Amino acid sequence: MDEIVDYYDELAKTYDSNRFENTYGTFIDKQERAILQLLLTHSEELVLDMPCGSGRFLNFAQLGIDGSKEMVRVSQGKFPGKTISHADAAQTGIDDHTIDTIISFHFFMHLNEEKMKQILQECDRILKPKGRIIFDIPSAKRRKLLRYNRTNWHGGFSLTNKEIRELNTHFDIHRTYGLLFVPIHRIPKRLRSIFISIDRVLSNSFLKEYSSYQIIELVKK
Ligand SMILES: C[S@@+](CC[C@H](N)C(=O)[O-])C[C@H]1O[C@@H](n2cnc3c(N)ncnc32)[C@H](O)[C@@H]1O
Numbered sequence: 167m168d169e170i171v172d173y174y175d176e177l178a179k180t181y182d183s184n185r186f187e188n189t190y191g192t193f194i195d196k197q198e199r200a201i202l203q204l205l206l207t208h209s210e211e212l213v214l215d216m217p218c219g220s221g222r223f224l225n226f227a228q229l230g231i232d233g234s235k236e237m238v239r240v241s242q243g244k245f246p247g248k249t250i251s252h253a254d255a256a257q258t259g260i261d262d263h264t265i266d267t268i269i270s271f272h273f274f275m276h277l278n279e280e281k282m283k284q285i286l287q288e289c290d291r292i293l294k295p296k297g298r299i300i301f302d303i304p305s306a307k308r309r310k311l312l313r314y315n316r317t318n319w320h321g322g323f324s325l326t327n328k329e330i331r332e333l334n335t336h337f338d339i340h341r342t343y344g345l346l347f348v349p350i351h352r353i354p355k356r357l358r359s360i361f362i363s364i365d366r367v368l369s370n371s372f373l374k375e376y377s378s379y380q381i382i383e384l385v386k387k
Pocket residue numbers: 167170171174175216217218219220221222223231232233234237253254255256270271272273
């Protein structure tokens with residue numbers, strides 16, 4: 167499909183250990199999981215994990231899609247009972263208005279405005295009325311403040327809440343959660359519990375758009 171998919175094809179077999187067995191990965195995975203648990207409370211809803219990667223969050227979903235054949239293979243190995251397909255997120259092949267919730271993690275940061283627009287259009291097509299997308303995205307406000315100006319595909323893309331709203335007017339931002347206001351993983355382990363408490367407060371205060379990442383819940387109008 168493109169260089170991003172080629173990269174993940176190569177990484178698929180070691181993705182879990184490479185990304186989530188270090189201090190940073192363990193911390194971020196735990197925080198994201200806690201927010202998903204909070205938001206995904208209706209057992210009868212049909213949830214699509216897109217892209218599902220190695221299946222990190224497939225315990226929250228019945229369906230998965232990924233653009234990397236290798237990632238699909240890894241996630242099918244972990245979740246043989248789930249429907250996991252190889253497809254581009256902008257062209258899923260899923261029927262119109264059939265999905266209640268789409269979860270999409272560690273993905274939009276790799277894209278650009280044009281691709282994200284296409285994917286939001288596809289989400290709009292496959293979601294039921296009032297359906298939602300839950301995703302994370304680096305905060306453009308924080309990056310501007312810190313003069314972060316990397317532009318490569320690996321994480322160079324970030325947005326403000328205003329820009330997210332303007333990308334697709336068929337969705338409203340319903341809830342947002344800040345993540346990593348304080349760079350917890352860089353703080354010595356013995357002090358971390360104190361900073362985790364401070365991080366929780368700041369990440370969800372009026373300053374939350376200045377957290378490193380935001381988790382956004384978009385609801386279809
Ligand atoms: C960083 S991984 C995230 C996987 C999973 N959501 C997670 O949080 O662990 C990014 C995934 O996006 C997939 N991907 C990249 N571009 C894609 C596209 N256009 N359509 C579908 N999947 C894509 C890659 O194959 C890879 O599995």
